[in-house]
Structure formats: C-alpha cells, structure tokens
Amino acid sequence: MNTSSPHRTHIDIAQMARGIRRRVLEHTVRNNGGYVCQACSSAEIFASLYGAILRLSPLDMPLAPWKFPGVPGNSNAQYKTGAAFHGEKLPEFDRFYLSPSQYSLVMYAALIEAGRMDEHALEEFNRDGGILEMIGAEHSPGMEIMTGSLGQGISQVAGIAMARKRKGESGRNVLFMSDGEFQIGQTWEAIQAIVFHRLHNILIFVDINGHQCDGRVEQVMNIEPLHARLEGFGMRVFRIDGHDIDKLIDCGTRIGGDKPAIVLCDTDPCRGMEFLRSRAPKYHYVRFSSEQERREFEKKLSLFNNIK
Amino acid sequence: MEIASRVHAKNLVEWAKNHPEALVLSADLTSSTEIDLFRETYPDRFLSMGIAEQNMLSFAGGLAREGFLPLVHTFAVFIYRRAFDQIAMSVAYPNLPVKMFGFLPGITTPGGATHQAIEDIAVMRSLPNMTVLETGDATDVKTVLDAAASIEGPVYVRMLRGEIPKLFGNDNPLIFGKARVISRGGEITLFSSGICTEEALRATEALRLRGVSISHLHITTLKPFNDPLVLDAIEKARCGVITMENHTIIGGLGSAVAEMMTEHGIGKKLVRIGLRDTFAHGASLPYLKKEYGFDAMALIRSIESLLGASFRISEDELAEIRLSEISGSVNAEAL
Numbered sequence: 001m002n003t004s005s006p007h008r009t010h011i012d013i014a015q016m017a018r019g020i021r022r023r024v025l026e027h028t029v030r031n032n033g034g035y036v037c038q039a040c041s042s043a044e045i046f047a048s049l050y051g052a053i054l055r056l057s058p059l060d061m062p063l064a065p066w067k068f069p070g071v072p073g074n075s076n077a078q079y080k081t082g083a084a085f086h087g088e089k090l091p092e093f094d095r096f097y098l099s100p101s102q103y104s105l106v107m108y109a110a111l112i113e114a115g116r117m118d119e120h121a122l123e124e125f126n127r128d129g130g131i132l133e134m135i136g137a138e139h140s141p142g143m144e145i146m147t148g149s150l151g152q153g154i155s156q157v158a159g160i161a162m163a164r165k166r167k168g169e170s171g172r173n174v175l176f177m178s179d180g181e182f183q184i185g186q187t188w189e190a191i192q193a194i195v196f197h198r199l200h201n202i203l204i205f206v207d208i209n210g211h212q213c214d215g216r217v218e219q220v221m222n223i224e225p226l227h228a229r230l231e232g233f234g235m236r237v238f239r240i241d242g243h244d245i246d247k248l249i250d251c252g253t254r255i256g257g258d259k260p261a262i263v264l265c266d267t268d269p270c271r272g273m274e275f276l277r278s279r280a281p282k283y284h285y286v287r288f289s290s291e292q293e294r295r296e297f298e299k300k301l302s303l304f305n306n307i308k
Numbered sequence: 309m310e311i312a313s314r315v316h317a318k319n320l321v322e323w324a325k326n327h328p329e330a331l332v333l334s335a336d337l338t339s340s341t342e343i344d345l346f347r348e349t350y351p352d353r354f355l356s357m358g359i360a361e362q363n364m365l366s367f368a369g370g371l372a373r374e375g376f377l378p379l380v381h382t383f384a385v386f387i388y389r390r391a392f393d394q395i396a397m398s399v400a401y402p403n404l405p406v407k408m409f410g411f412l413p414g415i416t417t418p419g420g421a422t423h424q425a426i427e428d429i430a431v432m433r434s435l436p437n438m439t440v441l442e443t444g445d446a447t448d449v450k451t452v453l454d455a456a457a458s459i460e461g462p463v464y465v466r467m468l469r470g471e472i473p474k475l476f477g478n479d480n481p482l483i484f485g486k487a488r489v490i491s492r493g494g495e496i497t498l499f500s501s502g503i504c505t506e507e508a509l510r511a512t513e514a515l516r517l518r519g520v521s522i523s524h525l526h527i528t529t530l531k532p533f534n535d536p537l538v539l540d541a542i543e544k545a546r547c548g549v550i551t552m553e554n555h556t557i558i559g560g561l562g563s564a565v566a567e568m569m570t571e572h573g574i575g576k577k578l579v580r581i582g583l584r585d586t587f588a589h590g591a592s593l594p595y596l597k598k599e600y601g602f603d604a605m606a607l608i609r610s611i612e613s614l615l616g617a618s619f620r621i622s623e624d625e626l627a628e629i630r631l632s633e634i635s636g637s638v639n640a641e642a643l
Contacts (some may be wrong), residue, residue: 073437145398154369155362162371193363
C-alpha cells in the first residue's frame with residue numbers, strides 16, 4: 001500500500017530515527033541551544049511517517065533549500081510554500097502537516113533522512129534570509145500551512161480535509177500534534193467539527209512527551225484522561241508507545257473507517273540521550289549555561305557519531 | 309426612497325447559482341445573518357460550524373487553500389474579536405480568498421457592548437493583505453458580493469441586514485476602490501460610510517436649502533484607501549473636511565482620511581464624527597446616534613462650527629426631509 005515512499009524495513013526506520021537525533025543534537029551544539037528533546041521524543045514518529053506511513057509523490061533528487069521568497073501577497077509573484085519537499089500534490093497522495101512548528105528542526109532532519117532534502121541543508125538552519133527557520137513557517141521545507149500559533153493546525157487541516165473530501169480525493173491528511181495543544185480551546189472546537197462533519201480522511205499523531213515550556217504538562221495544566229476525552233468526542237483513539245516503530249506503522253493504516261482516527265504516542269523526551277535527564281523538568285528548549293556545558297554536549301555528540 | 313427587506317438573503321441565493329465554489333459557513337446565527345434561505349436552497353454548500361469561531365476561521369483558510377470560496381457569516385464582533393489570531397495566521401498571512409461578512413456594525417444593535425463592533429475597521433485595516441469594505445444601503449449589500457469575490461485575498465465586509473434603505477440606484481453599484489459622489493460643492497468636503505450616509509443626507513439636504521456648498525462622498529472601500537476622487541475632494545475643500553462613521557474615530561474612516569491628508573501635505577481642518585473613544589451600550593439606534601453624537605444634528609453642528617455660522621435647523625425640519633434615490637449620473641458628472 002505504501003507505493004510511493006521508498007520501502008523501508010524496520011531496521012532502516014530505526015536508522016532514520018537515529019539520524020534525526022544525531023542531526024538535531026549536532027545543530028543544538030552548533031547553535032548554542034535548540035529543541036533537542038522534541039527530537040528525542042518524536043524521532044520514531046517522524047521516521048515511521050516519512051519511511052513507511054505517508055504516501056507522497058517521489059522526488060527525482062533531494063531538494064536544496066532556497067532563499068526566503070518573501071511573504072505571501074498579491075505583489076509577490078515568486079512566493080511559494082515549502083510543500084515542494086513533499087513532492088507534487090495529487091488527489092490520491094497523502095498530505096502531511098506539522099502543527100507545532102517548534103519541531104521544525106526535527107522535520108528538517110527527517111526530510112534529509114527521507115532523501116527529500118539535501119544533506120547539507122541544515123547548514124542553513126536559523127540563518128538570516130533563509131527558509132530553515134527555527135520555528136518554521138509555511139515557506140519552510142515540508143511546511144505548507146501557517147502553524148506554530150498552536151491549535152490552528154488542526155482546524156486548517158480539517159478545512160483541507162473537508163475540501164478534499166468534497167472533491168473526491170482519496171489521499172489522506174496526516175497531522176502531527178503536540179500534547180500541549182490539548183490545553184487549547186480551538187483544538188477541541190476542531191475535534192468536534194472533525195467528528196460532526198465526518199472527516200474520516202484525517203489521521204492525527206500526537207507526541208505525548210509530557211513536557212511543555214513551563215515544565216511537566218500535568219503540573220502546568222492537566223490534559224488527562226486524553227484517551228477517554230477524545231473517545232467521548234467521537235474519535236477512534238489508539239494509545240501506543242511512540243518509540244515502537246511496528247506499532248506506529250500499524251496505526252498508520254488505521255484510517256478510513258467510520259470515525260476519524262487519532263494516535264496518542266507516549267514518548268520519552270530523553271530517549272536516546274540519557275545525559276539530558278539531569279535537565280528535568282526543563283525540556284522544552286535546551287540552552288547552554290556555560291562554555292563547559294556546551295563542550296560536554298559536543299563530547300556526547302562525538303560518542304553519538306561513533307556509535308553510528 | 310425605497311426600503312428593501314432581507315436583501316442579502318435573496319441576493320446570496322441568486323449570486324451563488326453562478327459560483328459553485330462558494331460555501332457558506334455559519335456560527336449558529338443562520339437567520340440572524342440572513343443565510344437561512346441559502347441553507348434551504350443549497351443544504352450541501354452550507355456548513356454549520358457551531359459557536360466555535362476560532363475553528364471556523366482556520367477551517368475556512370483550509371477550504372480556501374483547496375480552491376473553495378468560503379463566505380463566513382456571523383456577527384462582526386465574533387469574527388475580529390473572537391478569532392483575530394486565526395484570521396491573522398490562517399487567513400491573512402497566506403492571503404487566502406476567505407470572505408468574512410460581519411453583521412451588526414457599530415451601534416446598529418441594541419445588544420450592547422458585547423455585540424457592537426466599534427473598532428473592527430481599525431483592527432482589520434491594520435492586517436496586511438486584508439481588504440475592508442462597508443455597506444451603507446441595499447444596493448451596497450446587493451453588489452458587495454461581486455466586489456468581494458473579485459479581490460484576490462481575504463475581505464472583511466461590514467454588512468447590513470433586515471430593513472435597509474436603498475440610497476443608490478441600480479445604475480450606481482458598489483465598486484471596489486471607488487467612492488460614490490452624492491453632491492459637489494466647494495466649502496465643505498464630507499466623507500460618510502455605512503449607515504451614516506443616510507443620516508448625513510438629511511443634514512446636507514437642510515444645509516443645501518440654506519446655500520451651503522458641500523461635496524459629499526459615500527465611502528465603501530476602507531482599505532486600500534487610495535481613491536483619487538477622495539484626494540481630489542479633500543484638495544478642493546475650502547473650509548474643512550468632515551468624516552462621519554459608525555465606528556470609533558480611532559483607526560477607521562477618519563484616521564484613513566487623516567493619513568491621506570498628511571501624506572499629501574494637505575493642511576486643512578478635519579472633523580471626525582463617530583464614537584469618541586468610548587464603548588456604547590444597549591439601546592435603540594436613534595437614541596444611540598444622538599447620545600453618542602453622530603446623528604444629523606451633530607453633523608450640522610460640526611459644519612456650523614467650521615463655517616462660523618448658525619443655520620437654525622430644527623429636529624422637526626430634519627424629520628420631514630424625504631430622500632430620493634441617487635443615480636450613477638452624479639458620479640459620471642464628477643469625473
């Protein structure tokens with residue numbers, strides 16, 4: 001069924017996940033900070049999506065990022081989104097949308113691992129006048145809608161799913177969300193609309209790493225019991241170990257039934273980088289407090305590279 | 309002058325015949341925004357979104373990305389106040405053709421501060437890519453759909469409902485970016501918008517009988533604001549310029565005219581009539597217009613002050629004035 005993504009085995013996908021963590025750590029060291037815990041928690045989700053779940057148009061070769069094309073407007077004829085990295089939009093193919101664009105670096109790394117973006121592209125990360133912005137926008141690679149103001153992604157994707165349903169397109173609309181977004185009113189407005197309008201062409205993966213900017217989700221604003229709440233709204237809910245590649249791929253086919261589907265992925269924000277655990281509970285953005293700390297991370301990075 | 313009833317309800321159904329891409333979105337105010345007839349006629353193109361405006365606006369952005377023309381309907385306050393971030397990021401930034409119809413502009417509702425959109429023009433005018441239109445009569449309401457649909461990108465429309473006066477003839481439609489000339493004169497230039505145009509007409513008629521020479525223009529495009537007719541009228545005003553709007557005087561028509569005057573180095577007296585930096589409360593329209601100082605008498609007082617004259621016009625005289633339809637030929641003469 002996965003006709004257009006390169007067919008990858010479990011081992012390939014585990015290797016992709018490892019590559020995502022390594023690339024994100026490397027750029028966190030280089031930039032003196034970054035969203036590294038998001039890579040630890042979601043590496044298997046992104047690797048499974050790009051490696052096995054998503055049906056996207058193939059690319060002839062990995063794309064190199066271009067310069068910032070300006071903002072959209074009637075006077076900007078050269079404007080384009082980052083959708084090109086997902087290949088040509090066709091009715092039968094899937095679309096993939098990232099809601100928390102704070103995960104952009106993870107997605108950039110995933111695009112490289114998937115052979116969709118040039119291997120050296122991350123040198124452009126967070127560089128003035130480029131498109132690999134720290135918190136990506138719709139012109140960033142792999143992005144094509146404005147997300148990042150949390151809670152708006154799901155509603156926009158619901159509108160797109162409704163439009164594609166009306167046009168009779170068979171492709172799925174896959175959305176990646178973060179657990180913190182379930183504190184937002186708009187998210188629940190969107191869930192009720194998705195169920196009410198029977199948008200069964202939507203599949204949502206949620207990275208439940210249990211952490212947000214201020215610390216642990218349960219201490220900032222509890223969202224549990226998420227499974228029961230979503231079921232109560234009429235969604236078909238799966239709750240799995242978000243680092244289990246087989247389960248992720250299995251859930252990637254759970255779509256098209258009589259209910260829209262959502263996969264809650266319990267994850268560990270330090271998975272694959274045990275040395276991060278001492279920073280608990282401040283996992284949202286890793287910032288080095290001293291040069292010594294940066295050097296320690298550099299050392300970890302070299303270990304990471306060696307294991308590879 | 310004819311009073312038309314439920315203009316949008318009938319017109320939208322007619323208009324939608326030739327626009328199969330148009331979908332109507334409602335947030336539980338279907339009869340109140342006159343889309344009930346559309347729902348009956350095209351049930352499949354009517355999307356009930358519930359009292360959930362933030363989702364509705366982002367959802368509309370998603371529909372527009374896939375080639376549909378979402379026509380969002382609710383009270384104006386629930387568009388720009390409730391869902392501003394969603395409008396900014398899901399609609400305006402990507403320059404998507406979502407057309408928002410905001411009902412109950414300014415003090416046209418006894419619903420009080422929660423329902424009165426008094427700063428919507430200021431807010432929406434400040435958003436990049438956004439076009440802002442306002443309707444003031446039945447012809448505006450009827451012809452604003454073509455104008456809004458012809459614009460690439462998002463449009464916010466201040467909409468009227470129910471019983472609406474027909475000030476402009478069928479040959480005098482709302483045209484994007486172009487003011488309608490109602491009268492020409494050299495002493496005072498008056499710009500009015502929305503329901504204020506009808507109110508202003510009563511004052512200008514009484515003043516005309518006393519020999520006051522007024523250029524009166526009806527404004528429907530509030531952004532972009534670059535109409536040469538408007539600039540020309542400002543330049544020709546000998547004794548001053550007046551704006552009259554159903555909105556706070558900060559950020560709306562008055563501010564747009566002030567910006568145009570300063571940018572062109574025109575140093576003339578400008579009087580802005582409207583809500584003077586205050587919220588209003590729930591009451592009838594005639595009461596509120598008088599209470600907050602933007603009825604015909606308030607306009608007369610402003611003109612008297614600019615001219616240093618007193619015309620002794622009574623409320624009774626204003627009440628007796630009968631207005632007639634304004635034909636498109638007035639505009640043609642002005643060019």
